[in-house]
Amino acid sequence: MKVAKEIRDEWPIFEINREDELFPNKLKKISPKIEKLYYRGNWDESIFDRSAAVIGSRRMTKYGMEVCEEVVANLVGRKTTVISGFMYGIDTEAHKNTIKYGGRTVAVLGGGLDELYPTENLELYRQILETGGLIISEYEADFKPCLWSFPQRNRIVAGLANEVYVIEAGRKSGSLITANLAYKLHKKVFAVPGSIYSPTSQGCNMLIGEAKAKILAEINLDNNEEKVEQLEFFGDKSMEILKAMGNEEMTIDELHEITKREVWEISIELTNLSLSGVVEEEGGKYKISRLRKS
Amino acid sequence: MLSKVNSAANYGLESIEVDVEVNIAEKGFPGISIVGMTGKSNEEIKERVKTALINSDIDFPLAKITINLAPADLQKDGSSYDLPIAVGILASMGEVSLPEEKSYFFGELSLDGKLRHTKGVFLLGILAKENGVKNIFVPRMSANEACVIPDINIFPVDDLTSIIKHLRKEKLISPLKSVEASNILNNSEIEFDFGEVYGQDQAKRAMEIAAAGGHNLFLMGPPGSGKTMLSRALPGILPMLSEDESMEVTKIFSITGNIPPGGSLVRNRAFRNPHHTISQVGMIGGGSNPKPGEVTLAHRGVLFLDEFPEFGRSTLEALRQPIEDGRVAISRASGKVTFPSQFMLVAAANPSPCGFLGDPKHSCKCSVHGIQNYKKKLSGPVMDRIDMHVVVPTIESKEIFENKKVYEKSESIRIRVEACRQKQKNRLKKFGLECNAEMKNKHIKEVVKMSPEATLLLRRAMDKFRFSTRSYFRIIKLSQTIADLSNEIEIGQANVAEALQYRIRDEANETV
Numbered sequence: 001m002k003v004a005k006e007i008r009d010e011w012p013i014f015e016i017n018r019e020d021e022l023f024p025n026k027l028k029k030i031s032p033k034i035e036k037l038y039y040r041g042n043w044d045e046s047i048f049d050r051s052a053a054v055i056g057s058r059r060m061t062k063y064g065m066e067v068c069e070e071v072v073a074n075l076v077g078r079k080t081t082v083i084s085g086f087m088y089g090i091d092t093e094a095h096k097n098t099i100k101y102g103g104r105t106v107a108v109l110g111g112g113l114d115e116l117y118p119t120e121n122l123e124l125y126r127q128i129l130e131t132g133g134l135i136i137s138e139y140e141a142d143f144k145p146c147l148w149s150f151p152q153r154n155r156i157v158a159g160l161a162n163e164v165y166v167i168e169a170g171r172k173s174g175s176l177i178t179a180n181l182a183y184k185l186h187k188k189v190f191a192v193p194g195s196i197y198s199p200t201s202q203g204c205n206m207l208i209g210e211a212k213a214k215i216l217a218e219i220n221l222d223n224n225e226e227k228v229e230q231l232e233f234f235g236d237k238s239m240e241i242l243k244a245m246g247n248e249e250m251t252i253d254e255l256h257e258i259t260k261r262e263v264w265e266i267s268i269e270l271t272n273l274s275l276s277g278v279v280e281e282e283g284g285k286y287k288i289s290r291l292r293k294s
Numbered sequence: 295m296l297s298k299v300n301s302a303a304n305y306g307l308e309s310i311e312v313d314v315e316v317n318i319a320e321k322g323f324p325g326i327s328i329v330g331m332t333g334k335s336n337e338e339i340k341e342r343v344k345t346a347l348i349n350s351d352i353d354f355p356l357a358k359i360t361i362n363l364a365p366a367d368l369q370k371d372g373s374s375y376d377l378p379i380a381v382g383i384l385a386s387m388g389e390v391s392l393p394e395e396k397s398y399f400f401g402e403l404s405l406d407g408k409l410r411h412t413k414g415v416f417l418l419g420i421l422a423k424e425n426g427v428k429n430i431f432v433p434r435m436s437a438n439e440a441c442v443i444p445d446i447n448i449f450p451v452d453d454l455t456s457i458i459k460h461l462r463k464e465k466l467i468s469p470l471k472s473v474e475a476s477n478i479l480n481n482s483e484i485e486f487d488f489g490e491v492y493g494q495d496q497a498k499r500a501m502e503i504a505a506a507g508g509h510n511l512f513l514m515g516p517p518g519s520g521k522t523m524l525s526r527a528l529p530g531i532l533p534m535l536s537e538d539e540s541m542e543v544t545k546i547f548s549i550t551g552n553i554p555p556g557g558s559l560v561r562n563r564a565f566r567n568p569h570h571t572i573s574q575v576g577m578i579g580g581g582s583n584p585k586p587g588e589v590t591l592a593h594r595g596v597l598f599l600d601e602f603p604e605f606g607r608s609t610l611e612a613l614r615q616p617i618e619d620g621r622v623a624i625s626r627a628s629g630k631v632t633f634p635s636q637f638m639l640v641a642a643a644n645p646s647p648c649g650f651l652g653d654p655k656h657s658c659k660c661s662v663h664g665i666q667n668y669k670k671k672l673s674g675p676v677m678d679r680i681d682m683h684v685v686v687p688t689i690e691s692k693e694i695f696e697n698k699k700v701y702e703k704s705e706s707i708r709i710r711v712e713a714c715r716q717k718q719k720n721r722l723k724k725f726g727l728e729c730n731a732e733m734k735n736k737h738i739k740e741v742v743k744m745s746p747e748a749t750l751l752l753r754r755a756m757d758k759f760r761f762s763t764r765s766y767f768r769i770i771k772l773s774q775t776i777a778d779l780s781n782e783i784e785i786g787q788a789n790v791a792e793a794l795q796y797r798i799r800d801e802a803n804e805t806v
Contacts, residue, residue, distance in 0.1 A: 059658065088662045118662060251687045252496040252795075263499040264776075264792050271791035275754055283645060284514075284685025 001119045011040040011129050013113050013141055024048055029185070030159045032152075034138055038113050041134040047104060051081040053161035053182070055175045056090025056168040057200050064168035064200060067192050068093045071165050071216070076103030083108065083161050085153065086135075088118045090167045090175075095124055099131050106160065109137040110153045111145030151177050158182040166191040166213060169203030176203050179213060189213040234278070237261070238269050242288060245279070249287040297385035300398050301378040302421050303363075303370045304414045306584055306631030307545050309421035314375060314399075315362040316382030322358030328379075330363030332370050339373070342403050343380050350407035350454040355387055369583050369628060373402035374412050377431065380454060381461070390461035397429040398422055401436070407454040409433035411555040416548035419443040429469075431457065435555035439548055442475040442559050475537045475559055482561035484530035486523070489703040493689050497524050500684040500796055502707055505531045506714040507775030508729035510617070510639040510679055512602075512798070515686030517649045521642040522567070524686070525598040528640065529563035530704040532596075533712045539594050542634060546586055546593055564595030564637075570604040578612050584624045584631040589616040592637035602641040603671035613639075614675045641680060643672060681731060681768050682796040714778045730775045735767055742774055743784035751790050759797065769793050 002008075016022050016037045022045065027034050052075050056064055068090055075082055075098075082098040084091040086107040098105035107128055111117055113135060116125065128135055138156065139149065151174055158164065158181040166189070169175040182189050191213035194201020207213035234242070244250070244258040255266050270286055273279040280289045299314045326340045348354050361379055363370055378399040384390045400418050402410045415432045419440030422430050430440065434450035441448060447469040451457050459465040488498060497513070501524060504511045513521045535543065543560045547553050553560070568577065568588045579587030589597060599605060616622040616635035623632045645651040646665045651658040658665070718729050725737055733741075744752075752773075756766060772793040773785045782789065 061658075120662060120666060251685070253493055253687065256495045263495045267496075267499075267795040268788045268791040271755075271794045275751075275758055283651075284687055 001116045003114050003116045003125060004122060007122075007126055007129070008114060013038050013040055014043065016043070024160065027156065027159045030155050032155075034156065037136055037138055038141065039134055039136045040113055041129050042132065043134065044132075047081050047106065047132075047134065048160060049081075050079060051083055051106070051161050052163040052165060053083045053157050053178065054090070054094035054165045054167060055084055055157065055178050056094075056166060057170050057173050057175060057203075058087055058089035058091075059170075059200060060089045060093065060168055061198065061200055063194065063198075064090055064192075065093055068167045069097050071167065071192075072097040072103070073101050075165075076101040079103075080163075081106055081133075083157055085110065085150070085157055085174075086121065086124075087150070088121070092118075092121060092124065094167075095128060095133075098133075099124075099127050102131075104131065105133040107133070107135045108153050108156045108160070109135060109139075109145070110150040111137065112139045112141045112143035113137050114141040115144055117145050150174055154178040155181055158185060158187065161187060163188040163190065164213075165216065166204050166207060168192065168194065168200045169207075170200055171202045171206070173203045176207070179207055183212045190216040192216045234273065234276075237265065238273055241266060241269050242273070242278070245286065245288055247288075249285040251284050251286070255286075295386045295388065297382050297392060299378040299382040299385070299392065300396060300427070301375060301400055302398060302414075302418050303368055304372070304417055304549055305368065305629070307417070307549060307586070307633060309414070309417040310365075310368060311398075311421065311425060312368070312370065312375075313362075313364045314378040314382050315364065316379065316386045317360045317362075318355055318383070318386040319358040319360065324356045324358060326359045326361065328361045328363070330361075330366045330370065331368060332363060332375070335371060335373065339375060339379060342373075342376055342405065343383065345405045346376070346403040346407045346454055347380055347383065349405060350458070352384070352387075352389065352454075352458075355383075359383065359386075371583055372412075372414070373410075374400050374414060376403035377401035377409065377433075377451070377457075381431075381457065384458065384461075390458055393429065393461065395429055396427050397431060398427055399431045401431070401433040401451065403454070409435075409451050409453060411435040413551035413553075414549050415439040416443075416544050416553070419446060419448070420545075422446045436553075437470055438556055438558040439544070439553055441470050441473045442478065444472055446472075448472075473558070475540065478559045479535060479537060479540055479561055482534055484704045485562060485565075486527040486530060487704045488527045488531065488707060489701045491520065491523055491527060491701065494520055494524060494686060496795075497684050497686050498701075500682055501528055502531065502711065503772065503775055503779065503796070504528075504638065504640075504682055505707075506711045506729075506779055507681075507718070507771065508638060508731035509681035509772060509775065510731070511641070511682045511684065512677070512680045513640065513642040513684050513686050514645060515642075516644060516688050519686045519688045521686050522598070522600060525567070525596065525640045525642065526565055527704060528596050528638070529565050531707045531711055532563050532638070533708065533715050535561065535563060535594060543594050546590055546633070550586055550591065552591070564592050565598065566592040566595065566637075567598040567600060570599070570601045570606075572605070572609060574606070574609050574612050577609050578616060578622050578635075579624050579631075579633055580626070582626055582628060584626055584628075584633075586633045587622075589613065589622060589635040589637060590633040593634045595637055596640060597637045598640045598642070600642045602643045603668050607671075610674065610676050614679075617676065617679050639676070639680065641676070643668075677798070678764065680798065681772055683798045684796060710779065714775070717778050718775075730771050730778070733771055733774075738767055738770055738774075742770055744770070744773075744790075745784050745786050747787040748773070748785050748790045751787050755790075755794050755797075759794075761797075765798060769797060772796060 081104050083106045084094040095105045154177045158178045164182040166179050191204040191207040208215050279286050296317045301312045302309045303312045328336050381399050385392050402412045415436040416439040429447045431449045437450035449467045460467045540559050566588050577587050620636040622635045646660045648659045773789045776789040777785045
């Protein structure tokens with residue numbers, strides 16, 4: 001599928017050659033050589049001053065999704081540009097969260113700039129450009145992405161980023177290619193550890209085991225217990241439910257088990273709490289929302 | 295000699311009287327010929343009747359036998375003409391004399407002369423009563439079906455020999471005692487009890503509300519979480535079948551052969567769970583001689599569609615009329631038939647094709663595109679008619695074994711549901727409606743009372759969850775049922791807050 005015409009018209013494609021002044025120095029060391037880059041958006045040199053790649057598998061778990069949000073929120077807080085590969089899964093999540101938290105993001109495509117893949121990301125494509133980000137490719141505008149072009153564009157991701165965060169990666173994941181490249185380029189590589197049973201964390205655990213990546217073990221966790229204390233104006237029943245929930249995700253049935261309150265009572269409280277944005281629900285599970293200061 | 299016996303043909307859910315005329319001519323080439331639109335069953339009837347008579351020690355005549363089934367322009371399928379034809383032949387032979395009072399004969403023969411369980415006996419009984427026919431002769435195994443119909447004598451027939459003896463007045467068959475319908479209905483039993491379902495307290499509460507207000511339900515949960523179990527238990531908490539309702543359902547079950555041998559009135563509400571490969575005709579009914587489909591078999595009961603997005607698009611589209619109108623009209627070359635189809639719909643689906651989207655331990659193996667296609671099928675005409683959305687989470691197996699908790703039985707839930715239905719009936723009588731789910735927007739505006747705080751809360755929720763007008767009215771209907779369950783005079787804030795838990799989740803629309 002092609003990128004919608006109005007986007008193509010509004011955001012023309014620019015070229016940048018290896019000899020040009022704008023061509024990032026970081027990319028000159030990379031092989032195979034990059035002769036030319038195509039891009040959409042406003043190329044502002046400062047965008048790459050502080051940059052980090054956030055990458056991971058296409059099949060993400062909920063864990064990966066949550067960690068991705070955490071990591072991106074942190075990076076945006078440090079005024080860092082988030083680079084990723086525009087693929088579905090962690091990549092898409094990284095771009096979306098950057099925009100959500102008001103940062104700039106760079107997408108490096110595995111195909112030409114006019115080829116939309118994955119097709120459901122049209123809105124994201126537009127948003128990246130509108131929020132001052134860039135969409136980059138080394139291929140001609142109408143080049144269709146193919147099996148080999150995805151791993152090949154990974155070297156650009158690795159080259160542009162100062163740091164690389166691997167959120168989730170399988171044993172044979174493309175993210176490992178990026179991570180290995182970044183390691184060879186002496187960039188800082190971080191990997192998120194995961195359960196040894198989870199296939200989508202094996203790659204990350206392997207990177208850590210081989211000492212190619214630092215373990216990303218700490219993240220600014222807000223402590224819900226403290227937060228709950230600050231919410232006392234919600235009344236006793238709500239407080240009871242919030243305390244029962246603590247730092248975990250729970251279904252109504254689980255809350256019913258703990259609090260021994262009737263299902264309908266809990267339902268009422270949860271509706272009020274979610275309308276106030278204190279809790280959020282997904283797939284029938286409730287958790288206390290992360291209230292960010294930013 | 296010519297003889298005339300009466301029987302009946304079934305068309306749709308109606309029975310039509312059929313005359314069976316048998317003539318044995320002394321001249322002519324020996325053989326049997328049947329006229330009168332019997333279709334494919336023509337050859338089969340001849341063989342069965344002839345062999346059954348021979349095996350009942352009757353000297354089958356070597357003569358030209360002509361049988362006419364009148365009216366001749368009505369299609370006559372099935373095997374119920376075996377008995378009237380056999381009796382007609384016997385009468386023409388002079389072996390027996392036909393009863394003086396008009397009687398209906400009905401039933402399928404076995405080769406040894408015994409009578410088999412035949413579908414449609416209940417309808418025959420109704421026809422007999424309407425036409426003032428006193429006596430019906432039917433297979434013993436099916437005779438119970440008609441025993442609740444007053445003012446007729448039902449003669450249960452075992453085999454040809456016994457009917458011959460009866461007609462010769464050698465040994466009379468004693469008619470069945472008629473039974474009061476209420477006696478049978480009071481003995482209804484619950485097949486699946488909610489007390490046996492572990493955990494799932496939220497889903498159970500949702501089922502109670504759905505049953506109380508007649509709301510259609512959508513269950514979403516990973517494989518093995520108990521969606522089918524819960525739905526199976528739903529008929530048990532619906533109000534007991536009234537006599538009229540039971541008659542309607544028995545008619546449908548009788549004509550489709552769903553009443554077991556010896557069975558009588560249907561006491562329990564139906565639970566139908568067709569597989570998702572079902573055809574459109576299988577779902578809504580059809581055929582050249584129209585037969586009821588699953589929507590009609592689920593009449594007054596529950597239609598459970600598991601793996602909802604896997605059903606064919608045309609099958610789901612076709613559900614629109616039966617859900618909306620409570621009946622389905624089938625037009626064929628041979629005529630138009632209307633079947634009733636008032637059922638509660640329970641649709642169930644996994645969160646994604648593999649079932650593990652959002653699961654904390656498994657990664658989802660589906661492509662983004664696959665998930666999108668799956669979700670796309672979760673909208674459309676049928677989903678628009680569903681009021682409640684319930685998430686059914688997985689239960690840890692250890693919870694099942696270690697759990698010693700006693701859960702509420704279906705019966706006590708049903709008593710609450712019945713009381714709640716009565717309240718709705720009183721309120722909605724003037725519109726001719728039975729339950730809250732049937733209310734249209736104009737009815738809601740007229741009868742539903744809502745407290746100002748409740749209205750305010752609903753407004754807030756509308757902004758937050760980006761409701762459509764349709765969802766807005768859905769929540770009001772649901773809140774009304776919850777208010778009725780807790781004996782409120784008007785819908786309060788708490789009722790709306792609870793109803794909002796069961797809102798239809800449309801991820802594309804919600805702002806979190």
